């Protein structure tokens with residue numbers, strides 16, 4: 122039996138304040154100057170505000186090609202609508218996992234005029250051979266996800282992948298075999314989860330703080346830690362400090378393919394980007410589903 126080691130923290134980032142869409146204020150944690158990407162993850166944004174001016178503009182109609190966009194809400198409600206005919210509203214702990222593939226035009230707009238809105242947008246790259254796949258859309262409410270109870274009173278919302286106890290996330294994804302967990306721990310509690318060999322992984326603390334790995338590296342609220350990647354069995358070990366702690370643990374298989382990105386398009390070559398822009402400008406990005 123192979124010996125599993127606890128992954129160490131490779132780097133920590135606070136991200137950078139930015140805005141996107143029609144003026145939505147957010148912290149960009151991946152796709153920043155400090156952390157360009159973490160293969161296969163191209164971008165991670167945390168939007169959070171109780172001031173409607175910071176989010177009311179939403180993300181009006183815009184295109185994507187070549188990857189997947191994943192929205193996970195913590196608070197508030199967001200309406201998704203796309204050119205493939207999908208439409209729905211997700212509330213707290215709901216997920217929209219959209220495979221843009223060959224091309225989709227969508228909007229994500231707040232379904233509220235005041236109150237707290239908080240959530241994440243993650244971009245997951247597609248392998249070169251699947252970039253032009255048919256667009257797909259998975260929408261799940263918070264109630265549709267299994268919440269695994271931990272022995273010491275904590276719990277894990279399993280969005281994608283499988284926990285060490287065998288709880289499986291409701292999202293299916295065979296492209297990069299992602300693990301996407303939202304973990305809630307009481308104070309002074311330890312959490313352990315295996316990571317597939319070779320998969321890249323990060324931890325983002327929503328609130329509270331963690332000590333990660335064998336050297337108990339400290340990770341505070343609103344910080345993201347990239348973990349070291351090993352080509353062998355290993356796991357994440359994290360202990361909450363003196364306060365209840367919530368964090369995301371996300372991992373996926375790196376693609377190790379060239380990346381050409383331009384705004385909402387992520388392809389492998391500059392020529393493919395030029396093609397995507399040309400297709401969009403000439404209304405060829407979206408294949409009519411009729």
Ligand code: MN
Pocket residue numbers: 180183185190227
């Ligand atoms: Mn989008």
